[in-house]
Amino acid sequence: MSKTILTSASGAPIADNQNSITAGSRGPVSLEDYHLVEKLAHFNRENIPERRVHAKGGGAHGIFTVTGNVTKYSHAAFLSEIGKETPMFVRFSTVGGERGSADTARDPRGFAVKFYTKEGNFDVVGNNTPVFFIRDAIKFPDFIHTQKRDPRTNLKSPRAMWDFWSLSPESLHQVTILFSDRGIPDGFRHMHGYGSHTYSLVNKDGVRTWIKWHFRTKQGIKNIHPKLAEELGGTNPDYAQDDLYHAIESGNYPKWGVYIQVMNEEEAANRAENPFDVTKVWSQKEYPLIEVGEFVLNRNPDNYFADVEQVAMSPSNIIPGTGLSPDRMLQGRVFAYADAQRYRIGTNYQQLPVNVPKCPYHNYQRDGSMRFDGNQGSAPNYEPNSFDNAPKQTNEKAPAYNKGQDGAVYQYDHREDSDYYSQAGDLFRLMNDEQKQLLIDNLVDAMTGIDEYIQRRQIEHFLKADPAYGEGVAKGLGLKL
Template sequence: MSKKLTGASGTPIADNQNSRSAGPRGPVLIDDFHLIEKLAHFNRENIPERRVHAKGAGAHGTFTVTKDISKYTSAKLFDTIGKKTPILSRFSTVGGERGSADTARDPRGFSLKFYTEEGNWDIVGNNTPVFFIRDAIKFPDFIHTQKRVPQTNLKDPNMMWDFFSLSPEALHQVTILFSDRGIPDGFRFMHGYGSHTYSLINKDGVRTWVKWHFRTQQGIKNLDPKKAAELDGSNPDYATEDLFNAIEKGDYPKWGVYIQIMTEEQAKNHKDNPFDVTKVWSQREFPLHEVGFFELNRNPENYFAEIEQAAFAPSNVIPGTGLSPDKMLQGRVFAYADAQRYRIGTNYQQLPINAPKCPYANYQRDGAMRFDSNGGSSLNYEPNSDPNAPKQTNDPNPLFPADLSGAAGIYDNRTDGDYYSYPAALFKLMNADQKELLINNIAESLQSVKKETVERVLAHFVKIDPEYGNGIAKKLNITLK
């Protein structure tokens, strides 16, 4: 027996095929509440798309602990080898709109939500270990260069290269972006990174700085630019389709979970700022330590409810985990949660996909789309004298005390002028074919860029490595002085 069709309020709908009208030829009457409800809801079905990472795919899975890291963290999800924790993943391109192609040359977002017994813990990273900028105050400027020109509403490489040429801290990420890794072959065949420096805190209150690495067990695969351009037109949802179909047929993708570890003392004496997200930590000096693995084994039943409404934010930390002084991370701690409040609503954390799996209680009340009991008759302030009301735990705070020094002020992040050694080391690691592909990709992107901008950019690439800069110049028929 089929279900009875009703409106959103539960009212039975007698006719879902015809509008109520004055006679068979109309006009339609405004008191047709079912028509009005359907049209009004349809008009509002699109929530604002993410300003960045708008196009993406995701799936459910499990994280499994394989190594004991209790000496570094008191977080309960790591407390037993073999322990499993449900997770949600989302992969995305960064600059494109929701209808853009999965095969664009772009970093890939790599976000994980762990539904732990102590609350939700999010790592919101990318498929690259570094980023274009060091300070979140430059994030809106950078993203504007990846979007559309205000006058023409067209994308223009002049904006991007003008910004890069005047922001040399971006060169490390630029070199990765225009390498073979700039267009992964779907989402299953790429590594992921927390990118920022995070922290772990053990039961004795000792903090350790860490970098999170998620290494694909499917192997690395990247797309040739010509193949990517072909897919752009023939199947713009290539990566989304690949992930869904693999999980649907039981070919569950897996990633190994690892951390790099740096003590507070090592951080103080490190030759570079260990919280600078434009640089990496040497794996020779700070090797990878295995933590576990995660497997994606369940597709969403409804994309909108489980992926589009999924809200990731690095402010979601749990006891035993924490943040760092990384200026980009500090900005994201505010910006991501704030973006979700705008995009989905002030009560976005109540949505089933975002709600913790563990018990939770707070004094938040009211706001649009509050769809639980809104606290019922309980008190909405604290401290209070009700013995049954939520009280603070006095457990160690995830916002671990930080040693602050120096006068409050605005400090130039470019006093560290080492823009070239890290991309130079990366360039030297490439074989001849990888170097040729990198040089071709950059030269092609620079074809329509203004001459003065090209000259500024080439001056940077030559400083990274003469072979690098001169190779690009040769492709552009430019003779460098």
């Protein structure tokens, strides 16, 4: 007999979970039955919007271990030494189907990896194929519409799929893979994973290298014949989830080797074929795989919804020593994936246990729906600020894309060639004496009572605009210059 007491969400003990409160034994239910109301209201809200793509999937926790020295390419702490271990979570999925669809559909498989590093969460959000159907994110909504249901019939439409593909020849490489034997993998354990896009690594000297991520199954590649896939779709539509869960539960932990291909910036700049085109692979003869490590999935989630449904993967989750590339499809995903998570599970989705960093984190994000971590207490919520206990930027910027060329992508400092003072000074000098004094009086009134060091810092700006401007405010505040 359990000794755990059933309570409401607010912690109040529940005396009876079998019978509603009614007016008499056969009378109507009373609205004051707060337990009934809470129970039904919560039930009505249990579903969250399913992912627009990758809705059906499975996942597990694991450990990544470094087995190869790649410090010449990256100063990321989780790659810093052989033998270093990092906890992680992997989510596998089909792409086009809904949550109730069959795991054995002919479809690419999502292969999304979250590393919980000491420098923040690092995500590689890829597929089980090294390429994709399109190369520009502007075509993504149109493409996915062809994989979903026809607006009139509400049925899948081969006509729409082939109409789009026949008008988008860049899809041919992925279509060829999809309709090969690898189009229906035998569960999640027997398939490779790929970052697919070109990403980057940056070393301690600030040198960037373009890379491709590869996750190679150590269980061996296995695929399913279409006839068996169709049969399983009817008898065991959760085949891949079933296989993954029970393999881990029985101690048969699946493993993948982690590798990268590398291309330096000079090679990329001089390469005739665009190295940032996700519809094409890099030749492994020209750019062989370099060993990075391996990961093992060794723990099933205690709660599927909490981990697999609420895990929020996005290529925008990068850390020092890693980076993105000018890949047009990747650039679109940097926005779209994080935005999808905000829509599905709320603006504070990164505080959920499966998403929260395993390292200290400090920022100026506050409030929002479902904020449950103390909201960063009384710490300041703006920046720049003058306080020692507030987070400060590192100033360790990644190198520019296309450095030295017109339109190089970089975080340029807008202060370098800015004149903040001449026009403000010109305006001050246009005023007559009465207007100048009114301005000064207004400023003195507004600045009275704030810290003297802040007053003096602001007065320095007034002085640079016009000496009389700054001197007038200083005098009004009783400060000697």
